[in-house]
Amino acid sequence: MEQTQVRRERVLSGVQPTGQATLGNYLGAFRQWRTQQEHYDAIFLIVDQHAITVEHSPVALREGTLQMAALLFAIGIDPQRSTVVVQSHVAQHAQLAWLMECTATYGELSRMIQFKEKSKGSAMVRASLFTYPALMAADILLYQTDLVPVGEDQIQHIELTRTVATRFNHAYGEVFVIPRAVIPSVAARVMDLSHPEAKMSKSSSDRQGNIYLLDSDDQIRRKIAKAKTDLFNEVRYVEDDPERAGVRNLLEILAALNDREPKEVASEFQRYGDLKEATADAVVAHLGPIRERYHTLLADRTQLEAWLAIGRERANATASVTLSRAYDAIGYLAPKEARYGD
Known part of the structure; x- marks a missing residue:
């Protein structure tokens, strides 16, 4: 008798390709990612679309994306066992994000603490900074994710993701897996060496208080x-x-x-x-x-791009199925003999 293969739980995490990754990123996230690929179907996103919600340098973003890929592979993320993918390489992220914006409410988005903090004191706030939790929800739901390892400051976004997924499923049919947040227990928050009341962060300007992964x-x-x-x-x-x-x-x-x-x-x-x-x-x-x-x-750009191409192909295979189901559930007329996202 043929045995049915048991589906491994899927874990998904993401990192922006901006700033310099710190010891805090390693202990709070990257090291766990390396372990998670042994036990889960692991997807790791380089979220370049989230990086443009604020002012940025196009040249730095492009180079930072490749550098972040090199760093993840250097830490021990295996491109054969894990799916490492650049967010903008999979069009379905942006496509599903619009459905999430049509499912979330203004009140829910306006209560996001990170939006309030990042927009405070700014004369011009981009609309994407307000709506990006909908894109984050799409990132997670697109891959039918079971587990999302996050810091305590991201719990609110996972709760929003669960809310919009449940609302969508109730309104249009069971399309999405409802994800669960997982918080690392030890050293989940590595603090600044100079100002230990503040978290060590790759967006911080305090170079003395941060240990960067590429420091000598x-x-x-x-x-x-x-x-x-x-x-x-x-x-x-x-x-x-x-x-x-x-x-x-x-x-x-x-x-x-x-x-x-x-x-x-x-x-x-x-x-x-x-x-x-x-x-x-x-x-x-x-x-x-x-x-x-x-x-x-980093010296072998051809190899890095080849590994990212493998990730894009794997991610697209799952994402296209999820988007097709979501589009069908919400009532879109499907194009003849084509997959959404092609």
Whole structure:
């Protein structure tokens, strides 16, 4: 008797090809992506369409997209096991986004916290900055995604995605899988070394407080040596104490890199200098090989583009089916002998 193959759950994550990726991106997302491809049907998007909701350089966007692809492959994302795809390479993202805009409400979009934060103090706010959660919903739903690993600041967008998917299914028939958010537990939020009350971010202008994945070994060591600690002169892991945020951040970084608990790591140190040195050693050991492989991959543009073409073909196969089902459900007249998105 022929056995039916069990469908693996599908996981989807995305990253903008802007700014320089940081240690926070690695520990909060990229390292988990590498593991997830072993257990799930994994799709990783380079979301260049989201990147143009604000002012940008076309040249930097184009080069940044290829550089981000090289970085993901250097980290260990396997183009044969995972689908790595540039968002604009799959036309169905934008096509399904319009259906999501027609499903979401003005009130739901206006309550998005990130829109309020990014538009604050701006004289000209692009309409896309307001509607991009609908595109994000399309990104997720287009691939019938089961799991979406996100930081706490993105939970609101996943809830909106679930809302519009459920509303669409109830109104027009069961088309979309309802996705679930997954929050990484350890070091999900790596903080700025200089200002440990703020998250380490690739959009931040504070270069001293950020450890970038392509920093040299010497740059990494200097930044960690200058990291803010506190006046207690005691290596202890204390949660939710703003006065101990600097030491807590170093302990969480070292613990995450070594797959241990921060409190356990703290018990091994008495001096801040020793903690900083051990943290620097661990960061250098993890990022050095990634940096070397990145530069090797980036030098072979033909290979990178070939791997992205594989991702585009796989993504298009799934996306075209989902879009056709959504268009049919909503009542569009299908063109004869053609797939939507062709």
